[in-house]
Amino acid sequence: MTAPPRISIIIPALNEAEGIADTLAALAPLRARGHQVIVADGGSADATVELARPLADAIVDAPRGRALQQNAGAAAADGDVLLFLHADTRLPPDADRLVLDGLAAGGAGWGRFDVRLTGGAPMLRVVERMISLRSRATGIATGDQAIFVRRDWWERAGGFPPIPLMEDVALSTTLRRRGRPLCLRAAVTTSSRRWEQRGVWRTILLMWRLRMEYALGADPERLAARYR
Template sequence: MMLSVVVPVLDEEAGIVATLDRLAPLRARGAEVIVVDGGSRDTTATRAAPRADRLIAAPRGRALQMNAGAAAARGDVLLFLHADTRLPDDADRLIATALDRPGRVWGRFDVIISGSHPLLAVIATMMNLRSRLTGIATGDQAIFVRRDAFERLGGFPPIALMEDVAMSRALKRVARPACLRARVITSGRRWETHGVLRTVLLMWRLRLAYWLGAPPARLARAYGREPARRG
């Protein structure tokens, strides 16, 4: 199994070096790391280039960037990793073991949210439980998938938000996910910057609106992933 780690980035100069340096042991064992820049205005690309196998540019948007990275990847298993998320040291072995079972084509890790607020541990526990019960994963949980299954589904839908939920729903029709109890560590900076309870309530509202058919572009503006339109 060859693993390709796809990391979409946008203005991540503060943390991209640490993220990619932690992937060096996986690269030494044969995994490739592809960083996909969505138009960073800082030094993200310069810092990432020597620490990745490939640095490519793509239109801004996490789904578009991850699809571009997948198209450039050589691996038969794709792992989509947020720039502020850290994998377990033996992630490659864990993924290979999980996908070695008959019928398994995709999965995700449990998650820990780093930060000082005591509610972050509760939020992570609830995310992991909800994902295990529903078979829906979030991008924070480092989704991995066999390339052939990913390509059959056409990749991530080119929407501005909830691309991880939409992909999980599509993959779930193919097979239940491998829900690994090994944990990735993701940054709690958004929760702590904008308020933990406020962010949780916002995410619940956005997810409900998505299920009810609200346009993802409008949800992305409410979430802050896209700039507000003028005029």
């Protein structure tokens, strides 16, 4: 008998001791159904690794940087589908069924979820809608949307480019050349702290400006410095 498809969930982490245990505990039902959870640590100076170890299938040490950490996690994964999950993001409970059934039914090789932000400010509901609509219109996904990709598509794409920002946009652009993403309407829930700390409108304008400059060929190192 053929084994059912398996998802490897890869979480890049850096000093995430405050929330990593809750993130991984939420994935316990998926592990119980046979899926794999890998934490790719970028040199945390806190208790991230110690807290994560009993709640993950593997801890991978990687050079600091989300692209490098996710690539290292993917290299250690053995799933048929790779799913990249930020440490402050939660999947819907039936994420594995949605991903596997969606990929099988639609013939797509990759995809992403809609997004829900944790904050209660009304403007955040507008931001959620904008993110999802933009992604559907452009075929580009961001890391907050929990990008997933079949292993064969991942290998042909060559993984995330080793850049400090826009690695998700770059990978999406490469994958889109082979086919448009599966856009799942089910939402992942991700922290709104970035929007709340910087201000919603300020963050919107910053992200639009950075994406435009990246599309025009700006150096990702310089963009990353402004993003921080």
